[in-house]
Amino acid sequence: MRGQDHLPIGVFDSGIGGLTVLGVIHKTLPGESTMYLGDTARVPYGTKSPEVVTRYALNNARFLVQRGIKLLVVACNTASAVALPALEEALEVPVVGVIRPGARKAARTTRSGVVGVIGTEGTIMSGSYERELLKVRPDATVFKRPCPLFVPLAEEGWEDHQVSKAVAGEYLGDFASEGMDTLILGCTHYPVLRGPIQSAVGDGVTLVDSATAVAEVVAEELDRLGLTCKGGGPPAHEFFVTDVPQRFQTVGERFLGAPLAGIRQVDIDPH
Amino acid sequence: MRGQDHLPIGVFDSGIGGLTVLGVIHKTLPGESTMYLGDTARVPYGTKSPEVVTRYALNNARFLVQRGIKLLVVACNTASAVALPALEEALEVPVVGVIRPGARKAARTTRSGVVGVIGTEGTIMSGSYERELLKVRPDATVFKRPCPLFVPLAEEGWEDHQVSKAVAGEYLGDFASEGMDTLILGCTHYPVLRGPIQSAVGDGVTLVDSATAVAEVVAEELDRLGLTCKGGGPPAHEFFVTDVPQRFQTVGERFLGAPLAGIRQVDIDPH
Numbered sequence: 001m002r003g004q005d006h007l008p009i010g011v012f013d014s015g016i017g018g019l020t021v022l023g024v025i026h027k028t029l030p031g032e033s034t035m036y037l038g039d040t041a042r043v044p045y046g047t048k049s050p051e052v053v054t055r056y057a058l059n060n061a062r063f064l065v066q067r068g069i070k071l072l073v074v075a076c077n078t079a080s081a082v083a084l085p086a087l088e089e090a091l092e093v094p095v096v097g098v099i100r101p102g103a104r105k106a107a108r109t110t111r112s113g114v115v116g117v118i119g120t121e122g123t124i125m126s127g128s129y130e131r132e133l134l135k136v137r138p139d140a141t142v143f144k145r146p147c148p149l150f151v152p153l154a155e156e157g158w159e160d161h162q163v164s165k166a167v168a169g170e171y172l173g174d175f176a177s178e179g180m181d182t183l184i185l186g187c188t189h190y191p192v193l194r195g196p197i198q199s200a201v202g203d204g205v206t207l208v209d210s211a212t213a214v215a216e217v218v219a220e221e222l223d224r225l226g227l228t229c230k231g232g233g234p235p236a237h238e239f240f241v242t243d244v245p246q247r248f249q250t251v252g253e254r255f256l257g258a259p260l261a262g263i264r265q266v267d268i269d270p271h
Numbered sequence: 272m273r274g275q276d277h278l279p280i281g282v283f284d285s286g287i288g289g290l291t292v293l294g295v296i297h298k299t300l301p302g303e304s305t306m307y308l309g310d311t312a313r314v315p316y317g318t319k320s321p322e323v324v325t326r327y328a329l330n331n332a333r334f335l336v337q338r339g340i341k342l343l344v345v346a347c348n349t350a351s352a353v354a355l356p357a358l359e360e361a362l363e364v365p366v367v368g369v370i371r372p373g374a375r376k377a378a379r380t381t382r383s384g385v386v387g388v389i390g391t392e393g394t395i396m397s398g399s400y401e402r403e404l405l406k407v408r409p410d411a412t413v414f415k416r417p418c419p420l421f422v423p424l425a426e427e428g429w430e431d432h433q434v435s436k437a438v439a440g441e442y443l444g445d446f447a448s449e450g451m452d453t454l455i456l457g458c459t460h461y462p463v464l465r466g467p468i469q470s471a472v473g474d475g476v477t478l479v480d481s482a483t484a485v486a487e488v489v490a491e492e493l494d495r496l497g498l499t500c501k502g503g504g505p506p507a508h509e510f511f512v513t514d515v516p517q518r519f520q521t522v523g524e525r526f527l528g529a530p531l532a533g534i535r536q537v538d539i540d541p542h
Contacts, residue, residue, distance in 0.1 A: 041323045042313055049515040052312045121518075148427060149434075152420050163420075163441060166434045244320040247392075269540065 005227050008033035008238065009218065010069030010093070012060040015043035016155070016248055017188030018075030019255040021098065021211045025073070026237070026258070028215035032222075033235040037064055038252075039268075041242035044151060046120025046187070050082040053122060057083035061091055063240070063268045069093060070227050073218060077119050077187050077210070081126040094221055101217045102184055102210030103132035109206050110182040113137065116175050116201070117144040119186030120151070129186055143178055147171045147190075154192040155251055164193055168200035176202045185209040192255065239263040276498050279304035279509065280489065281340030281364070283331040286314035287426070287519055288459030289346030290526040292369065292482045296344070297508070297529070299486035303493075304506040308335055309523075310539075312513035315422060317391025317458070321353035324393060328354035332362055334511070334539045340364060341498050344489060348390050348458050348481070352397040365492055372488045373455055373481030374403035380477050381453040384408065387446050387472070388415040390457030391422070400457055414449055418442045418461075425463040426522055435464055439471035447473045456480040463526065510534040 009029070011022050015038045022036055037060050039045075045053045057079040061072055072095045074080045074087065080097030087095050106115050106129075117129040124146040133140050149167050158164045175183070183205050185191055191209045198207060222228040229235070241248045245263035252260050280300075282293050286309045293307055308331050310316075316324045328350040332343055343366045345351045345358065351368030358366050377386050377400075388400040395417040404411050420438050429435045446454070454476050456462055462480045469478060493499045500506070512519045516534035523531050 041319060043318075047314075047518060048312060049517075052514050149420070149423050152423050156419060161441075163434060163437045166437060170432075170434060243323050246320075247318060 004070050005229050006033075006232065007068050007070040008035040008236065009071050009073060010035050010037070010064035011073040011075050012037040012039065012057075012064060012079075013075040013188060014038070014045040014078065015040045016252050016255055017151070019252050020188050020191050020209075021073065021075040021214055023256045023258065024211040024215045025218060028212075029219055029222075031229050031231065031235060033229070033237065035064055035067060035069055035238045035240070037240045038248055039242050040248055044120070045076055045078040046122050046148070046151065048122060050122070050126070053079055054083040054086050057087060058090055059268050061087055063266065065091055065093060071096065071218065071221060073214060074098065075188055075214075078122040081123045081128040094225065096214060096217055096221060098188075098210040098214050099128050100132050101213035102186065102208060103129050104136055105210070105213040106182050106184050106208045107133055107137040107140070109208055110137070110140065112179050112181045113139055114141045114143070114178060114180040116180045116183040116205075117142060117186050118147045118171070118183065118190065121146040121148060123186050129184055143175060143180060145171060145175070150193055151187065151189045154189040157254065159192055159195060164196040165199060168193065168196040172197065172200040176200070176205065180205055182206050182208055240266050242266060242268055275341050276500050277304075277503065278339050278341040279306040279507065280342050280344060281306050281308070281335035282344040282346050283308040283310065283328075283335060283350075284346040284459060285309070285316040285349065286311045287523050287526055288422070290523050291459050291462050291480075292344065292346040292485055294527045294529065295482040295486045296489060299483075300490055302500050302502065302506060304500070304508065306335055306338060306340055306509045306511070308511045309519055310513050311519055315391070316347055316349040317393050317419070317422065319393060321393070321397070324350055325354040325357050328358060329361055330539050332358055334537065336362055336364060342367065342489065342492060344485060345369065346459055346485075349393040352394045352399040365496065367485060367488055367492060369459075369481040369485050370399045371403045372484035373457065373479060374400050375407055376481070376484040377453050377455050377479045378404055378408040378411070380479055381408070381411065383450050383452045384410055385412045385414070385449060385451040387451045387454040387476075388413060388457050389418045389421075389442070389454065389461065392417040392419060394457050400455055414446060414451060416442060416446070421458065421464055422460045425460040428525065430463055430466055435467040436470060439464065439467040443468065443471040447471070447476065451476055453477050453479055511537050513537060513539055
């Protein structure tokens with residue numbers, strides 16, 4: 001009989017953005033199977049209230065847990081920011097969000113102690129990056145700002161476009177003068193716009209995205225719990241979405257950095 | 272006993288945008304009560320599939336019909352573009368979408384017969400403006416383009432911002448050279464960006480938004496069906512949203528052009 005270690009790592013996101021996190025998990029843990037759910041019928045979460053995001057996050061998590069996963073990664077920053085306690089309470093599998101690993105990585109990176117955080121309205125309003133940062137670096141000064149145009153700019157594929165540079169300048173132009181040396185990219189879409197964001201804040205600022213930190217925490221957790229896959233065949237990667245797969249596939253391959261195949265549409269509305 | 276004419280006009284939209292349509296209805300029909308539903312928990316519809324948008328549209332419509340309305344206005348362009356037949360079949364109240372009135376107004380406006388249409392991905396992919404235009408103006412040439420960044424730019428309040436001008440130039444710069452004299456603003460958010468859009472296409476192009484045309488069709492329909500309100504007190508305006516009202520109120524007042532009060536949150540998920 002197979003042990004739990006053969007089960008996939010579950011990953012959910014409000015839509016496409018979480019594929020940037022999944023891509024790093026695939027690279028860091030090449031022997032692990034994964035099961036990804038993108039809630040494309042209800043995307044985005046970033047402008048929605050904590051109550052609604054928590055309801056959707058529980059829906060998503062239960063879908064993955066029912067299909068069988070050994071650990072859940074909440075790849076969506078907004079859901080991690082507002083729904084993690086509810087998920088940890090409701091689920092029997094270990095849950096890893098993106099906020100704490102990202103905040104700790106930023107705390108290790110900063111020398112000046114002045115850190116910027118950018119994300120969706122929901123993530124920024126929650127104050128969760130700030131709280132996690134101050135836990136490990138109580139003397140830190142945190143500047144934060146929602147950047148709602150970055151998500152549609154990333155989905156348009158305007159990574160090198162003058163418009164993205166102008167928008168980044170508008171959102172972040174005054175950040176650079178605050179003595180900040182570290183900026184947390186607190187939304188899974190933002191690494192796609194790394195170029196314009198770096199230009200806006202200047203080369204002296206290190207950009208921190210949570211994906212690498214999350215993958216490391218997942219590896220540690222699996223090891224600690226004796227759940228690391230002990231082999232027995234090539235890993236399998238499954239993809240589920242709540243709306244038709246077409247757009248997810250087209251935009252998603254750019255985010256994952258690899259071809260996407262066998263995406264299945266599912267209905268997870270609570271009936 | 273009161274007749275049906277005392278019932279409100281129902282209006283639904285995926286979120287906030289439909290308030291630009293509601294504002295014109297209030298001005299055109301000052302004696303009529305209205306009941307507005309913004310599906311802010313599932314907004315936006317523009318990047319979602321026809322199947323999902325139709326499911327949400329039916330949810331929204333049934334909520335309003337159950338509370339009692341005499342006519343339904345589908346203020347959302349995407350829902351009008353893909354879900355109107357399903358709504359007409361499922362409901363017992365008359366249904367007015369925004370596509371046909373807008374297309375007919377454009378057909379009356381154009382002299383060159385070259386018409387542009389901009390909207391969400393869902394609206395543009397549906398081809399519905401084109402179909403309605405060609406019904407009344409079979410010789411028309413239609414250029415169309417999705418403009419996904421216009422919605423977040425309008426919600427940011429960047430009406431006069433250089434970024435909005437640059438984005439409008441990118442999307443529409445080559446439209447002006449096509450002999451086009453009329454451009455349909457096929458999304459309820461776009462009238463907010465009238466300035467940058469007009470600059471991008473030049474003063475020779477007339478911008479057509481559906482709101483005025485829709486209000487006229489509603490007035491005609493009520494008259495034809497004997498449903499025009501015959502007085503008996505000041506009109507009442509009710510507002511429902513599916514997520515918490517805060518953001519709807521802040522952004523919405525700019526869209527409606529009037530203060531918003533008494534917004535109520537409702538759960539319309541099919542349980």
